[in-house]
Amino acid sequence: MSSERPAAIDVRDAVKRYGDFTALKTISLSIQDNEFFTLLGPSGCGKTTLLRMIAGFEDVTEGAIYLHGKEIAKLPPNKRPVNTVFQNYALFPHLSVLDNVGFGLEMLGRSRTQARARAGEMLELVQLSQFAHRKPAQLSGGQQQRVALARALAPQPKVLLLDEPLSALDLKLRKAMQIELKHLQRETGITFIFVTHDQEEALTMSDRIAVMSSGELQQLGNARDIYEHPRNMFVADFIGETNLLAVTVDRIEAGRAQCHLGGGQSLGCDAVEGVGAGAKVHLSIRPERLFLTDTTPEGEGLTGRVVENIYIGTDIASLVDLDVGFRVTIRTSNSERGAKRLFEPGAQVVVNMEQGAARLLVD
Amino acid sequence: MAGGAASGGDATSDAYAPARGWLLLPAWLVLGLVVLVPVFLMLVYSFLTKEFRGGVIWEFSLAAYDQFFIDRGLFGDDPPRIEWAYIQIFWRSIWQAGVATLLCLIIGFPTAYFIATRPAQQRNIWVFLITIPYWVNLLIRTVSMRFILRDQGPLNDFLQWVGVIGEPLTIINTNLGVQIGLFYSYLPFMVLPLYAAIERYNFALSEAAADLYAPRHKILTRVVLPAVKPGLIAGCILVFVPSLGSFLAPDLLGGARNFMIGSLIDEQFKGSAGNWPFGAAASMILLTLVLLVLMVLARQQARAARGAG
Numbered sequence: 001m002s003s004e005r006p007a008a009i010d011v012r013d014a015v016k017r018y019g020d021f022t023a024l025k026t027i028s029l030s031i032q033d034n035e036f037f038t039l040l041g042p043s044g045c046g047k048t049t050l051l052r053m054i055a056g057f058e059d060v061t062e063g064a065i066y067l068h069g070k071e072i073a074k075l076p077p078n079k080r081p082v083n084t085v086f087q088n089y090a091l092f093p094h095l096s097v098l099d100n101v102g103f104g105l106e107m108l109g110r111s112r113t114q115a116r117a118r119a120g121e122m123l124e125l126v127q128l129s130q131f132a133h134r135k136p137a138q139l140s141g142g143q144q145q146r147v148a149l150a151r152a153l154a155p156q157p158k159v160l161l162l163d164e165p166l167s168a169l170d171l172k173l174r175k176a177m178q179i180e181l182k183h184l185q186r187e188t189g190i191t192f193i194f195v196t197h198d199q200e201e202a203l204t205m206s207d208r209i210a211v212m213s214s215g216e217l218q219q220l221g222n223a224r225d226i227y228e229h230p231r232n233m234f235v236a237d238f239i240g241e242t243n244l245l246a247v248t249v250d251r252i253e254a255g256r257a258q259c260h261l262g263g264g265q266s267l268g269c270d271a272v273e274g275v276g277a278g279a280k281v282h283l284s285i286r287p288e289r290l291f292l293t294d295t296t297p298e299g300e301g302l303t304g305r306v307v308e309n310i311y312i313g314t315d316i317a318s319l320v321d322l323d324v325g326f327r328v329t330i331r332t333s334n335s336e337r338g339a340k341r342l343f344e345p346g347a348q349v350v351v352n353m354e355q356g357a358a359r360l361l362v363d
Numbered sequence: 364m365a366g367g368a369a370s371g372g373d374a375t376s377d378a379y380a381p382a383r384g385w386l387l388l389p390a391w392l393v394l395g396l397v398v399l400v401p402v403f404l405m406l407v408y409s410f411l412t413k414e415f416r417g418g419v420i421w422e423f424s425l426a427a428y429d430q431f432f433i434d435r436g437l438f439g440d441d442p443p444r445i446e447w448a449y450i451q452i453f454w455r456s457i458w459q460a461g462v463a464t465l466l467c468l469i470i471g472f473p474t475a476y477f478i479a480t481r482p483a484q485q486r487n488i489w490v491f492l493i494t495i496p497y498w499v500n501l502l503i504r505t506v507s508m509r510f511i512l513r514d515q516g517p518l519n520d521f522l523q524w525v526g527v528i529g530e531p532l533t534i535i536n537t538n539l540g541v542q543i544g545l546f547y548s549y550l551p552f553m554v555l556p557l558y559a560a561i562e563r564y565n566f567a568l569s570e571a572a573a574d575l576y577a578p579r580h581k582i583l584t585r586v587v588l589p590a591v592k593p594g595l596i597a598g599c600i601l602v603f604v605p606s607l608g609s610f611l612a613p614d615l616l617g618g619a620r621n622f623m624i625g626s627l628i629d630e631q632f633k634g635s636a637g638n639w640p641f642g643a644a645a646s647m648i649l650l651t652l653v654l655l656v657l658m659v660l661a662r663q664q665a666r667a668a669r670g671a672g
Contacts (some may be wrong), residue, residue: 057570070568077573094589103585104575155576 002353006069008159008191009054010034014063014073016049016215023049025215026063031159031193031208031245036185038194039206041212042204042238050212051161054193055084065159078107083152084161088168089144091136097147098132122150125184142173159191163281166201168277178204199239203227211235232362236284242359243290243328245283252277256359259283262324269358282361287317287331290359291340292349301350304328306343316342322352389492397638402650409643417637427644449627449645456623459538459613460606463545464553465601468595470546471553479561490558493551501548505611508544509535512616540620544612552601560594561587596664604653625647 006031007252014023024046031037038048052058054065056077065073071078082341091100102115110118110198123129126146136144145165152160162181166174182205185192196202202209203223211218211226219231230236237244239336247259247267257271259281267283275281295303304322320332328351332340365600412424429435434446478489511518514532519531534540568590572582588595610625617623622646631642 055570055574057573077570078576082574084571084574085570087565089565090565090567092568092571092586092589103572103577105577107572107578153574156422227571248466 005033006037007031008068009123009193010053010069011050011067012064012066014050014065015061016053016058017061022214024053025210027215027217029064029210029217029346031191034146034189035187036182036194036205036207037183038120038196038202038206039212040199040209041218042197043057043213046214046215047162047212049196051084051163051193051195055161063114064273072306081158083157084154084159084163084226085145085148085165085361087163087165089136089148089165090145091144091151095137095294096133097128097139100136100147101151103151103155103257108155119150119154122154123147124151126150136193141168142177142194145169145177145316150313151189153184153190157190159193160185162192162194163345164197166196167198174201203239211237211238211339225267228359230284230361231361233282233284234241236282236359241329243285243287243326245285245326245328247281247283249275249277249279249281249360259360260328261302261322265324267358269360270356273358274362275360281363284359284361285328285353285357288315288333289327289354290328290330291332291352291354292318292320292330292343293341295348301352303348303350306345306347306349309342310346312324318342320349322351375440377580379570385629405643405646405650409640409647411640413640416435417632417639419639421544427640430638430641431648449587452622453624453629453648455621456607456625457652459541459564459621460603460609462604464599464603467544467545467550467553468599471557471598472595473552475554475557475561478558479564481525486562487556490555493554497551499609500574505544505548505615507546508543508612508613512543513539534619537615538617538621540616541621541623544616545606545609548609548612549602549606552605553598556594556601557591558594558599560591560597564590593664597661599655600660604658607653608649 005300007032007102011027011029014024014027014193015022027046027050034357039050041047049058053060055074056072056075056079060073063073064071067082069078072082092103095103098116098119098198098279100119101310102112102119104287105115110363120129120132123132127145128143128150131139131143132148136147142354145168165178166181169177178201181194183190194202194205199250201225206223208220208222209226213234217228221229226235226239230239230242233244236242245261247261247268249259250258251272252258252275255271257275258266258268269283292306293301295301302322302324303353304320307319307321308315310319313334315331315333318332319327320330330351332342365568374637408419409427410423410425411419412422412426414420430446431449432446434444435441440617476491478486478493481489506577511521512514512533513536514533520535523531534543564587569582569587572586577585591656607623608625608628610623610629611623613623613626627646631639633638633646
């Protein structure tokens with residue numbers, strides 16, 4: 001945010017209300033040039049609304065949106081140097097693939113010949129040159145997706161908006177397109193704003209991710225930040241898999257918080273701002289950072305009983321009922337089975353965690 | 364992969380072919396009895412000799428067509444020239460029906476667009492409201508139009524009261540009167556197919572066009588109209604064809620000078636002044652004309668449908 005150039009997109013205190021319903025509650029964020037920025041959240045969180053406000057399809061109830069320092073919130077969509085890849089592609093059914101891709105350029109005043117020439121180059125970029133004269137309905141879903149992408153990129157927008165563009169594709173194609181999109185973003189140097197509800201997709205592709213829920217920005221950061229340092233319950237729960245343990249904070253000393261679970265077992269973790277002694281909060285512990293050991297005769301540690309081991313390809317998930325009344329999941333990678341021990345269902349075990357694995361959450 | 368995505372199943376390669384023949388029989392029967400047989404009868408009658416008190420004599424004759432196209436003078440012994448009187452009536456009918464269709468389109472498209480963009484539960488109410496006047500008999504509606512449009516009628520009173528005009532407008536017994544009458548008679552036939560087409564229209568396409576820098580009028584001409592073209596063509600056919608053969612509006616709102624084909628044919632089958640073979644011949648010529656127009660439009664529609672995939 002300290003760069004000399006103004007941000008590609010700067011959303012300042014934007015609010016969106018439909019009558020009594022507030023879809024977006026005062027959102028502010030800056031998206032840098034050449035950034036792959038993702039708006040992530042469950043459906044109804046306001047991510048698509050925000051994208052549509054940037055595109056110009058929804059007006060901004062309060063606040064402002066700047067594109068390279070220029071206020072655009074009052075401009076109609078056709079006056080904004082921003083293009084969109086729509087969720088269901090919205091390709092013009094009566095136009096050929098080539099004319100679909102050339103449409104934006106033609107509307108910008110280029111001749112049909114010029115528009116077609118440029119459209120041809122774009123189709124080469126997405127490897128669809130041989131389909132130039134087909135109608136969209138004659139293409140497969142993945143091909144239509146690439147036409148939509150070529151169409152949105154052809155006018156060389158300052159910012160490309162992508163509204164869940166991969167959600168209609170099957171898993172394998174989606175994975176391939178994720179990588180293709182990421183490459184395309186690097187090659188073109190265009191700022192991408194990507195909307196998705198798929199957290200794995202967001203982690204794979206994005207430079208930065210804004211996690212949203214119920215019209216509010218929950219956390220903004222890169223993939224590692226968000227996964228390893230979730231700020232609150234929502235983020236910890238939404239991104240990846242986690243174990244949430246209800247604890248009471250006993251005391252805070254030298255940046256460490258000492259908490260205890262229901263049964264009296266105590267746990268230490270890094271303190272976070274806004275949580276003091278006596279607070280009843282949650283701890284988030286990722287399943288892959290837990291491991292199991294034999295019980296000691298003294299009965300120390302978090303003891304429990306293995307309920308089930310579930311084989312899920314790369315990992316084995318062990319479900320353990322703690323004696324204090326929680327159920328936790330422990331993930332053991334199949335490659336580290338030598339290092340981490342597995343126990344048969346019914347075995348009494350102690351659940352241990354790696355250094356710094358527990359994360360205190362602000363509710 | 365790409366080719367297979369668009370192709371449906373081959374409809375003729377299944378095991379139900381014999382059954383399909385029987386199941387289609389009722390449709391063929393109806394089509395034959397109410398369309399083909401009457402048209403064939405008309406064709407036969409147009410080549411018969413007229414009986415002076417109405418009816419026909421079963422004797423082959425080209426007199427009806429001769430009367431339509433060729434002028435042989437009052438006593439039939441002048442050198443033959445082209446008879447323009449009936450061609451003019453046809454031309455006027457086509458013009459009147461064309462203007463009425465255009466009026467329906469200009470008013471009907473925004474109406475249909477308005478209805479199709481209302482919330483789903485309101486749309487049926489609007490469609491219902493559009494069709495209510497059409498539960499009243501066409502004759503009564505046309506007479507009412509005559510009352511509304513006449514020199515001292517409510518329309519002129521209103522326009523004078525507002526001050527738009529000083530003198531009453533003469534609408535009755537003019538071409539405009541007929542056009543307004545036809546427009547009013549057939550408006551729903553334009554609105555309903557257009558509404559059906561616009562309701563199916565994917566409004567994301569308009570957003571995509573706006574996103575790709577298209578101003579409003581380009582969105583309409585480059586994206587919306589091509590997408591709803593089948594409905595547009597259907598609406599135009601449904602208004603143009605009955606307008607062309609209409610006789611109520613021309614008779615009641617156009618007067619004697621604004622005679623149309625419908626009235627011409629109508630008269631041939633009424634009372635003792637009639638001429639059945641001539642009426643049948645005029646009908647056949649009208650039918651040929653309409654079929655030509657329909658063929659052109661049907662080809663257009665097929666092309667539009669193919670484009671939409």
